[in-house]
Amino acid sequence: MSRNIKTAFIGMGYRGMQLFNLLQYIPGFQTIAFADPGKADLSIPSVEVYDQGETDYLRMLREQKPRLVFVTSPWKYHVEHAMNCLAQGADVALEIKGGLYIDEYRPLLELAEQTGRKVYPLENTLFMRDIMAMSCLVQAGTLGEIIYMRGGYRHDLRHMLLDDNGTLGNRAKTESVWRSRFYQEENGDLYPTHGLAPLCFIAGIGRTDHFKSLTSFASRPAGLMQRIRDLGGNTNIKITLGDVVVTQLETEKGILLSLTHDTTLPRPRSLDFEVQGTKGIWQGDRHLIYIEGSSPYETWEKDDAYIARYEHPYWQRWGQTALDTDTHHQGMDFVMLKAVEEDLRGETPYPATLQDLALWTSVTPWSKVSIAERRTVHIGEK
Numbered sequence: 397m398s399r400n401i402k403t404a405f406i407g408m409g410y411r412g413m414q415l416f417n418l419l420q421y422i423p424g425f426q427t428i429a430f431a432d433p434g435k436a437d438l439s440i441p442s443v444e445v446y447d448q449g450e451t452d453y454l455r456m457l458r459e460q461k462p463r464l465v466f467v468t469s470p471w472k473y474h475v476e477h478a479m480n481c482l483a484q485g486a487d488v489a490l491e492i493k494g495g496l497y498i499d500e501y502r503p504l505l506e507l508a509e510q511t512g513r514k515v516y517p518l519e520n521t522l523f524m525r526d527i528m529a530m531s532c533l534v535q536a537g538t539l540g541e542i543i544y545m546r547g548g549y550r551h552d553l554r555h556m557l558l559d560d561n562g563t564l565g566n567r568a569k570t571e572s573v574w575r576s577r578f579y580q581e582e583n584g585d586l587y588p589t590h591g592l593a594p595l596c597f598i599a600g601i602g603r604t605d606h607f608k609s610l611t612s613f614a615s616r617p618a619g620l621m622q623r624i625r626d627l628g629g630n631t632n633i634k635i636t637l638g639d640v641v642v643t644q645l646e647t648e649k650g651i652l653l654s655l656t657h658d659t660t661l662p663r664p665r666s667l668d669f670e671v672q673g674t675k676g677i678w679q680g681d682r683h684l685i686y687i688e689g690s691s692p693y694e695t696w697e698k699d700d701a702y703i704a705r706y707e708h709p710y711w712q713r714w715g716q717t718a719l720d721t722d723t724h725h726q727g728m729d730f731v732m733l734k735a736v737e738e739d740l741r742g743e744t745p746y747p748a749t750l751q752d753l754a755l756w757t758s759v760t761p762w763s764k765v766s767i768a769e770r771r772t773v774h775i776g777e778k
Contacts, residue, residue: 398425404462404486406453406477407469408432409571410752411491415466415518415519416440418729421721424737429460432469453477457484462503464740466518467491470574475504482513489516489736492589495757501750516736516746517753519593523668525715526699527594528708530671530678534598536706538687540675542599547591548656554623557660562629564620567739579637583614584764585657586637589756591667592655595746598671602755606647611772612763613639619660643763657734669735710735710742 403425405412412430419425431446431453432438438445446456457465457480463483466489467474474494481488482504494500508515521527534542557576559566565576578586596602617635624631656668669680676687684696691697708729711718718727718734733747739746762773 400424402461402463402739403427403466404456404460404464405430405466405468406432406481407467407491408435408438410569412466412468414724415491415729415733418722418733421717421730422733422737424741425464425733428462429456430735431456432772448737454480457481457486457535462486464736470571471496472574475500478515479507481502482511485511485513487514487516487740489518490753491518493587493757493760494752495754495760498758498761500761501754501757505750505754514739514746514763515750515753516739517593517748517750518732519589519748519753519756520725520728521590521594522731522748523710523728523735524594525708525711525727526680526683526703527597527669528711529706531598531682531702532706532708533702535770536669538702538706539673539678541670542651542671542673544652544654544670545595545599546668547595548652548658548666549587549590550656550658550663550666550668552661552663552665553659554620556623557620558623558627558629560627562624562627562634564624564629567616579620579635579660580633581636581642582764583638583767584612584761585641585643585655585759587657587659587682588643588655589753591669592653592670592747592756592759593752594667595653595671596752596756598649599651601624601647601651602637604754605647605651607645607755607775608645608648609772609774610759610762610766612641612643612766614662614767615640617660638767641763641767643759643766645759646764691766
């Protein structure tokens with residue numbers, strides 16, 4: 397393989413630009429082109445632009461022959477875009493999230509197996525310093541057997557979803573144009589991966605354990621309508637998604653996981669992580685840990701000494717550069733991109749697969765079924 401990995405992008409919105417900018421700090425990647433029908437005014441030196449409609453990315457793939465393509469387009473296009481990249485001989489770095497309906501990833505999984513190409517799920521929370529350290533700590537047995545875990549996507553998105561006049565899906569230069577429709581048409585956990593993927597990584601779910609059942613509940617939707625009224629917007633619209641969606645998952649080994657989707661009420665941002673085992677408990681938001689027989693009796697300790705002791709090799713090698721470079725996401729995006737680079741070079745395997753992504757995102761369609769039918773879903777049933 398040449399020193400530089402020829403790289404292209406499909407979609408140069410908010411997330412695509414973030415990742416593109418970070419790649420400039422990793423010499424192993426050479427971005428040669430991007431495709432986005434809405435970015436005719438975006439000019440980047442030495443980068444070819446393909447902006448002649450929604451299918452112009454196909455011309456980019458044929459002409460540029462990239463080794464790796466970042467798919468950072470709207471969710472509904474992810475599988476289609478990724479499959480065309482694989483068919484043209486490129487590996488894919490796939491932004492979160494798809495999995496909009498049951499078995500959506502099945503054709504992509506089959507094509508990846510047929511072609512031998514790789515798909516890297518870009519779930520950046522997997523690469524948080526404390527999450528990676530906690531995976532090492534759990535593997536060392538410090539928390540004992542894992543019994544209960546909690547996580548979520550708890551991020552007030554009202555400012556993004558609504559413009560300053562209270563109009564839904566009208567915030568310029570953001571994903572609100574396409575993302576807001578999910579709030580009008582669906583009721584389930586739209587974005588489970590931020591909270592769920594790290595928990596699966598820590599506990600080996602998807603490898604040594606698997607989901608058994610799922611039950612979801614949704615509150616009434618009020619947060620967006622309250623903000624629309626406050627801004628003087630048109631309240632004659634329908635909001636379907638509950639302000640808070642709670643999902644309980646049980647694994648075959650008896651681990652209970654609680655997920656929360658909470659994006660339309662006022663609150664500080666949180667991933668709400670907690671990991672509890674037979675020997676102790678960790679609370680991520682509070683940066684606290686308690687280890688029986690080590691911590692003072694029934695007294696929380698700050699977790700920083702444990703995070704340092706169980707520092708993941710990625711963070712040992714790239715941590716300071718990541719923090720200096722990736723200030724927006726506290727280093728996790730930079731570490732994620734370095735992990736993709738190492739896997740492409742045949743060095744260290746990337747810690748997540750397309751099968752993992754299909755598992756994490758399956759919570760979205762199954763949660764919709766559970767809420768609509770008011771029942772527990774047994775995973776894998778049709």
